[in-house]
Amino acid sequence: MARYHAAVRPTVILALITEIKLLRKNAERYLVLRQADFDTIHNGGLFAGLTPDNIVINGSDLDERVDAVLALRKVTP
Incomplete structure (x- = not known):
């Protein structure tokens, strides 16, 4: 339990929330392009x-x- 409390500091939680918001926004952006019709x-x-x-x-x-493109980025240094 002590390790959990040490790992779950407010700054860590806030950083995770910020990352989740960024991921959600990027997913929304991608869906706009993905759902465009011909x-x-x-x-x-x-x-x-x-x-x-x-x-x-x-x-x-x-x-x-x-x-x-993502696969190429992982291969290319």
């Missing part, structure tokens, strides 16, 4: 896409491409 590019909205063809990427296709 007409978004023609309607002038925000979208994730491929250039130079201006292809809208959403749903699981966007997930796969984001995961690929």
Whole structure:
């Protein structure tokens, strides 16, 4: 119990809350891009896409491409 109380200091809890808020905000941002439909590019909205063809990427296709970029970042020093 003493180790628990030592680890659960108010500063640690506040840092965790801040991190959770940041993660939640980033998830919300990603969902905006993930849920954009294919007409978004023609309607002038925000979208994730491929250039130079201006292809809208959403749903699981966007997930796969984001995961690929993340995997490259882990491999590249």
